[in-house]
Amino acid sequence: MFDLLIEGAVVVTMDRAGTVLKNSYVAVTEGRIAEVGEMPPGGETRARVKIDGRGKALLPGLIDCHCHAGHSFTRGSGIVDDWLDVMEDxxxxxxxPEFWYAEARLAAAEKIRFGTTTSVNIIGGSPLIHDQESIDAHFEGAQSLGARTFSGTGAPGGAWPKRAGRWQDGRFAEKSLTLEDALSITENTVCKWHNVNRGRTNAVVIISNLGPEKALTEEQSVRQIRAMREISLKYGVLLHGHSYGGGIAFAAKHCPECLGPDVSLAHCTGISPEEVKILARSGATVATGPSTKSHVRARCPVTELLDEGARVVFATDGNAPDRTFDLWKDLRIGQLLHRNYFNDTRLLPARKVLEMVTIDAAAALGMEDSLGSVEAGKIADLILVNVEQPHLYPFFSPVEQLVNAASGQDVDMVIVDGEIIMEGGRLARGGMKQILTDGDREFSAALERGGYRPEEFFGRDGA
Known part of the structure; x- marks a missing residue:
């Protein structure tokens, strides 16, 4: 007997052969995919739970390889000129800790609602290093709704020492933080949170900027990059962070060990042709956010990277000050940006861009053998998309129609490890109203502590 049997769906497997099965079934046992095939099932048909998949497309859960914890509370804040400084404040x-727990639940709810089953998160805009209890609260909130998370802290941007503090009983206690504090809390976080919660919760090591940090000397920049790399190698976890034009060449020259297949770098805008080649040779992944402000300022050469054999994935960089965790929109924005740049509508075909948030993204996490496609033996992280809607009908070309027209609002069911964590838009592990109420309370309290007025914080984009 199967634990779960989904019957009658169009199965977009996202395997490397591009297999699409119409009127098919997927069976799940003990959190893994047991069988995939065309209807009717040839053998066992009994299951503890049966799901009618007719009118649905079944895909692997989407994977968002670059997000920021904290930002779910600060979206709409684009009028703040010194936005990064305000976020750090x-x-x-x-x-x-209550802020970080409530924010993580709000972010997790949005991702699940849009069909993202796995995400990579920097805790903070620049990684949080001042309070282990707040970091723990993020992990507890992120895992509470059932999704898979890779989160972490590490070396923040800017000069040392950092000024930070902790609110308790209405009083603020400030302290000064050094790189040694960052190293200690990063290693503690990895030891505590990597590969727990039956593998759904994992830690990553963060480097805010893989490249020369303006506020530091060259020697200091290299030291903190190497220090974070040593922790990631010691524990076998992903090294993740931001990089921009000149940063890749800097790393290749001063700390080449900081580039490799277990490294993923967000943005990579403004990089040179030589840096494209360096990334391709190293095996590192580029996580590009097509709807980010970074991509407005300079271009990430996605097509050139792919032509050189580099791995590139689309990510939301969610979700502030002006975006959401809806990966579906970034597929279209990314595709359109690079087609427009080259005046070539053949670039980045639909199957490729969908691979960039499924099987390619799983490979970026070192989990291609376990995630990213609907194949027997893999972990059952699955989504069902309601395709019986005017903007998706008639559903003759599943991959093209999903990429061209689907949105996160079309996701009907989300399954992680064989567990149904959302059905019909309703979360299985938490009430949406309470999540929203808690979020409003905690962010309002944070604004009050900082002396910020909402009218100074939110407003028209571009004002």
Whole structure:
């Protein structure tokens, strides 16, 4: 007997052969995919739970390889000129563990609602290093709704020492932080949170900027990059962070060991042709956010990277100040940006861009053998998309129609490890109203602690 049997769906497997099965079934046992095939099932048909998949497309859960914890509370704040400085002030000096727990649940709810089953998260805009209890609260909130998470802290941007503090009983206690504090809390976080919760919760090591840090000397920049790399190698976890034009060449020259298949770098905008080649040779992954402000300022050469054999994935960089965790929109934005740049509508075909948030993204996490496609033996992280809607009908070309027209709002069911964590838009492990109420309360309290007025914080984009 199967634990779960989904019958009658169009199965978009996302395997490397591009297999699409119409009127098919997927069977799940003990959290893994037991069988995939065309209807009717040839053998066992009994299951503890049966799901009618007719009118649905079944895909692997989407994987968002670059997000920021904290940002779910600060979206709409694009009118703040010194946005990054304000975010650091709020995250480092105005928050409590309750803030980070509530924000993580709000972010997890949005991702699940849009069909993202796995995400990579920097805790904070620049990684949080001042309070282990707040970091723990993020992990507890992120895992509470059932999704798979890779989260972490590490070396923040800017000069040392950092000024941060902790609110307790209405009083603020400030302290000074050094790189040694960052190393200690990063290693503690990895030891505590990597590969727990039956493998759904994992830690990563963060480097805010893989490249020369303006506020540091060259020697200091290299030292903190190497220090974070040593922790990631010691524990066998992903090294993740940001990089921009010149950063890749800097790393290749001063710390080449900091580039490799277990490294993923967000943005990579403004990089040179030589840096494209360096990334391709190293095996590192580029996580590009097509709807980010970074991509407005300079271009990430996605097509050139792919032509050189580099791995590139689309990510949301969610979700502030002006975006969401809806990966579906970033497929279309990314595809359109690079087609427009080259005046070539053949670039980045639908199957490729969908691979960039499924099987390619799983490979970026070192989990291609376990995630990213609907194949027997893999972990049952699955989504069902309601395709019986005008904008998706008639559903003759599943991959093309999903990429061209689907949105997160079309996701009907989300399954992680064989567990149904959302059905019909309703979360199985938490009430949406309570999540929203808790979020509103905690962010309002953070603004009050910092002396911020909402009218100074939110407003028209571009004002």
């Amino acid at each position: 709020i995250y480092y000096r105005c928050t409590t």
